[in-house]
């Protein structure tokens with residue numbers, strides 16, 4: 001597996017699957033979730049609604065992942081995963097690691113070979129970037145997956161620098 005860091009916008013990545021840091025409702029939100037739905041168009045929300053009407057009536061649990069179409073994005077799929085909200089009193093690292101593992105598992109089931117990840121939970125959910133980068137990189141490196149190209153797409157140069165130092 002090759003791991004690449006990009007300082008940029010995940011909605012512009014030409015990859016098989018783009019991972020979305022969604023919320024459990026799957027009905028859209030701010031941050032990277034908002035950007036993916038805006039850029040990908042209504043087809044993605046429509047697919048999420050169908051998931052909610054089917055197997056995911058209560059939404060998606062933290063640490064889990066599910067795929068939809070990528071709509072108009074230059075990718076084939078969006079893999080929606082639910083990051084944990086950061087807590088100083090409870091260690092939720094395993095749930096954050098699960099987001100990366102489960103997303104790669106879903107990617108494998110789609111036979112996706114290239115996957116772009118944002119820095120899950122580091123925005124609205126408040127995870128410190130350095131710790132999030134450690135968990136993201138360790139988990140992806142150790143994953144048992146057929147994905148060949150993992151791209152971490154960091155939205156600003158500070159986040160990029162943190163990932164670069166960790167890598």
Ligand code: ADP
Pocket residue numbers: 008009010011021022030031032033035083118119120121122123124125126127153154155156159
């Ligand atoms: P969470 O709720 O999991 O914290 P956010 O979307 O608030 O999710 O933030 C996750 C990370 O995604 C943050 O580091 C944020 O800066 C970054 N981000 C926001 N928009 C984009 C984008 N278009 N492409 C890549 N990363 C983005």
